[in-house]
Amino acid sequence: MTAGARPPRRRGWWRSAARAAASHAVLVAFGILFAAPFYWLVATALKPDAQIFRMPPVWIPSPPRWENFPRALSYVPFGLYTWNTLRICTLSVAGTLLSSSLVAYSLARLHWRGRELVFASLVATMILPSQVTLIPTFAFFKALGWLGTILPLVVPPFFGSAFNIFLLRQFFLTIPAELSDAARIDGCGEWGIYRRIMLPLSRPALATVGLFTFINAWNDFLGPLMYLTDDRSYTLSLGLQRFVSQHSVEWGMLMAASCMMTMPVVVLFFLAQRTFIQGVALTGIRG
Amino acid sequence: MSRIAARRQQATGMLFAAPWLAGLAVFIAYPVAASLFYSFCAFDGIRPPRWIGLENYRRMLLEDDLFWKSLWNTLFMVGVGVPLGLVSALGMALLLNQKLRGMAFYRTIYYLPSITPVVASSILWMWLLNPDLGLVNLGLRALGAAHPPGWLNDPAWAKPALVLMGLWGVGGAMVIYLAGLQDVPGALCEAAALDGAGPLQRLRHVTLPLLSPVILFNLVMGLIGGFQYFTQAFVMTGGGPQDSTTVYALHLFNQAFLDFKMGYASAMAWVLFVVTVLCAVAVFRTSARWVYYQGEAR
Numbered sequence: 001m002t003a004g005a006r007p008p009r010r011r012g013w014w015r016s017a018a019r020a021a022a023s024h025a026v027l028v029a030f031g032i033l034f035a036a037p038f039y040w041l042v043a044t045a046l047k048p049d050a051q052i053f054r055m056p057p058v059w060i061p062s063p064p065r066w067e068n069f070p071r072a073l074s075y076v077p078f079g080l081y082t083w084n085t086l087r088i089c090t091l092s093v094a095g096t097l098l099s100s101s102l103v104a105y106s107l108a109r110l111h112w113r114g115r116e117l118v119f120a121s122l123v124a125t126m127i128l129p130s131q132v133t134l135i136p137t138f139a140f141f142k143a144l145g146w147l148g149t150i151l152p153l154v155v156p157p158f159f160g161s162a163f164n165i166f167l168l169r170q171f172f173l174t175i176p177a178e179l180s181d182a183a184r185i186d187g188c189g190e191w192g193i194y195r196r197i198m199l200p201l202s203r204p205a206l207a208t209v210g211l212f213t214f215i216n217a218w219n220d221f222l223g224p225l226m227y228l229t230d231d232r233s234y235t236l237s238l239g240l241q242r243f244v245s246q247h248s249v250e251w252g253m254l255m256a257a258s259c260m261m262t263m264p265v266v267v268l269f270f271l272a273q274r275t276f277i278q279g280v281a282l283t284g285i286r287g
Numbered sequence: 288m289s290r291i292a293a294r295r296q297q298a299t300g301m302l303f304a305a306p307w308l309a310g311l312a313v314f315i316a317y318p319v320a321a322s323l324f325y326s327f328c329a330f331d332g333i334r335p336p337r338w339i340g341l342e343n344y345r346r347m348l349l350e351d352d353l354f355w356k357s358l359w360n361t362l363f364m365v366g367v368g369v370p371l372g373l374v375s376a377l378g379m380a381l382l383l384n385q386k387l388r389g390m391a392f393y394r395t396i397y398y399l400p401s402i403t404p405v406v407a408s409s410i411l412w413m414w415l416l417n418p419d420l421g422l423v424n425l426g427l428r429a430l431g432a433a434h435p436p437g438w439l440n441d442p443a444w445a446k447p448a449l450v451l452m453g454l455w456g457v458g459g460a461m462v463i464y465l466a467g468l469q470d471v472p473g474a475l476c477e478a479a480a481l482d483g484a485g486p487l488q489r490l491r492h493v494t495l496p497l498l499s500p501v502i503l504f505n506l507v508m509g510l511i512g513g514f515q516y517f518t519q520a521f522v523m524t525g526g527g528p529q530d531s532t533t534v535y536a537l538h539l540f541n542q543a544f545l546d547f548k549m550g551y552a553s554a555m556a557w558v559l560f561v562v563t564v565l566c567a568v569a570v571f572r573t574s575a576r577w578v579y580y581q582g583e584a585r
Binding site: 023024026027030031034035036038040041044052053055057064069099102103105106107110111112113114115118120121122125126127128129130131132133135136137138139140156158159160165190194215218219220221222225226230237238240241244251252254255257260261265266269270275276 | 292317406413
């Protein structure tokens with residue numbers, strides 16, 4: 001009886017093992033394609049010029065040379081640019097979290113005339129190309145005398161951003177209304193419900209919004225390009241781009257500088273990996 | 288009592304929404320109205336705008352060759368880059384949606400490029416795409432290509448080079464697909480398998496229909512982003528060679544902030560808006576035919 005049962009079972013095992021092996025092979029092949037640029041970034045940063053331009057190429061820098069990093073740092077005031085960038089990031093995150101959650105609470109839970117219209121405005125805003133508002137906004141900030149300051153970059157987040165309000169609203173809708181109703185019966189006002197019920201329960205969604213706001217501010221280029229006219233106020237993105245236009249063939253130094261700009265984002269990703277990946281599911285993009 | 292309560296409710300609601308209501312007025316409504324007005328004006332950003340009627344639009348459509356070229360360049364990025372990105376992100380998400388060991392590791396590697404700062408990844412790709420020493424052509428030569436493309440130095444290959452670089456960053460869309468795939472009930476796939484559907488048939492008739500709202504979301508987001516494609520071209524090529532990568536947003540930026548033709552640039556922005564809306568409407572129109580919402584057809 002075992003003789004009859006065994007062969008098909010074994011064939012099944014082989015089959016699934018072969019399928020798993022094939023899947024891994026494909027995953028590894030793509031993995032190499034996606035990781036290769038990162039490898040080349042680091043490898044080039046660790047090579048002296050002589051090795052960078054050698055043919056056939058030097059695949060593994062030996063020995064790794066760190067001199068490109070201090071050289072890049074001596075050309076670019078990296079510390080200052082990092083500080084400028086961090087300041088903008090922090091204020092953007094604070095502004096976005098505060099204002100977007102307030103507005104999202106209003107749109108998800110409070111009943112007032114015009115609410116639907118305001119919600120529709122959010123969705124419409126997302127389709128509007130930023131180029132349409134670019135020039136009047138620029139002229140407006142210029143008239144206020146804000147050119148060359150970080151204000152045009154950090155004040156707008158305090159007025160909420162359409163996409164984040166939308167995401168937080170979707171999340172607030174999943175929190176049972178019974179909770180806030182119970183609090184209301186106990187005499188809790190809307191502000192109390194927002195502060196003591198909605199915000200604590202929405203920590204994962206808020207973390208996602210905060211994280212992506214931070215990354216977007218860290219990576220932003222067009223904003224700093226338009227508004228930061230003084231090189232003492234440059235962000236990393238802008239500083240790095242200006243650096244390229246001046247040292248376009250010093251690849252070792254450029255790669256070292258790019259490494260230093262990318263590293264914090266990668267570290268942040270590893271620290272908050274679950275927030276990144278699950279946040280996308282949490283905030284309920286579907287539907 | 289109820290009237291007072293209703294009024295209070297109205298006030299509370301609007302108070303909580305106040306940041307957006309103010310932002311909508313100052314950062315959306317006013318700029319939209321002003322840019323529409325500027326688009327009919329000669330405006331250099333310093334002197335007050337002067338009404339010139341349809342002159343900006345006439346010049347754009349009839350005299351500015353670069354307008355048409357930049358529109359074509361952007362349409363190339365949208366028409367080629369967006370579908371390729373959608374398909375590869377979907378393929379990668381399907382690969383990652385298997386129950387195998389090490390998935391978190393693969394997912395990390397595929398995802399990281401999408402959060403790499405644009406300026407840093409642009410500089411990295413300038414180096415990778417270097418015709419003589421870049422990793423891409425080293426690889427192609429190793430595979431036997433005697434004369435690999437000149438990429439960013441060759442007008443014919445510069446846009447494909449940007450598309451290639453874009454594919455490296457499809458991790459963002461991929462993660463959204465992955466989230467959507469978690470919602471596809473395993474029971475449905477098993478039922479289809481029991482009925483004798485092969486993997487491809489299950490993909491075509493079960494997974495893809497259930498995933499179609501997510502595909503629509505990624506498509507619309509891809510379109511909106513594609514029409515505003517700017518930073519990579521600005522950093523990597525500055526629009527060259529021979530304006531082959533002068534994308535629409537770059538031409539607009541140069542008109543506004545290099546030549547100070549802000550009225551003209553505003554008119555360009557409105558044309559971009561109209562094109563974007565037309566595309567979005569076309570997508571939503573056809574979406575009724577291919578997007579399936581769970582629980583809708585009951």
